[in-house]
Amino acid sequence: MSETEFEYQEKIRRLAVKIVKHYRGKGPESVKVRLEYKPLIIIEIRGILSSLSEILLKEGAVHLITEYWKVLKPYLEREFIAEIIETLGSPFTYTWKIEDPTPGERAIIIQLNKSV
Numbered sequence: 003m004s005e006t007e008f009e010y011q012e013k014i015r016r017l018a019v020k021i022v023k024h025y026r027g028k029g030p031e032s033v034k035v036r037l038e039y040k041p042l043i044i045i046e047i048r049g050i051l052s053s054l055s056e057i058l059l060k061e062g063a064v065h066l067i068t069e070y071w072k073v074l075k076p077y078l079e080r081e082f083i084a085e086i087i088e089t090l091g092s093p094f095t096y097t098w099k100i101e102d103p104t105p106g107e108r109a110i111i112i113q114l115n116k117s118v
Contacts, residue, residue, distance in 0.1 A: 011035050013089050015033055015045075017082070018035065022047055042115055045112040048109045095115045097115075098111065098113070
């Protein structure tokens with residue numbers, strides 16, 4: 003990986019850490035960034051759910067977590083979308099999914115695609 007690619011990857015990681023700290027209070031150890039190929043960037047965030055959310059999930063109240071994310075997701079997008087565009091240097095599309103390996107180790111995987 004070239005120095006320029008590493009700096010680019012670090013900029014994206016720092017922004018992702020800022021977003022995670024904003025809603026979850028977790029630090030940089032929870033965020034990993036991979037540059038898969040030119041237009042695709044993978045961001046993996048571990049430990050995405052709060053302790054309360056983990057309890058709700060364990061007790062079968064997934065609908066409460068879903069409702070919470072309906073409010074939180076647009077808020078996070080409004081707060082950080084301009085910073086992400088500035089960091090990437092272009093518009094992008096994104097997809098995300100929640101990986102569900104074990105309680106406490108859940109992860110959200112965000113794929114940013116710059117080829118818009």
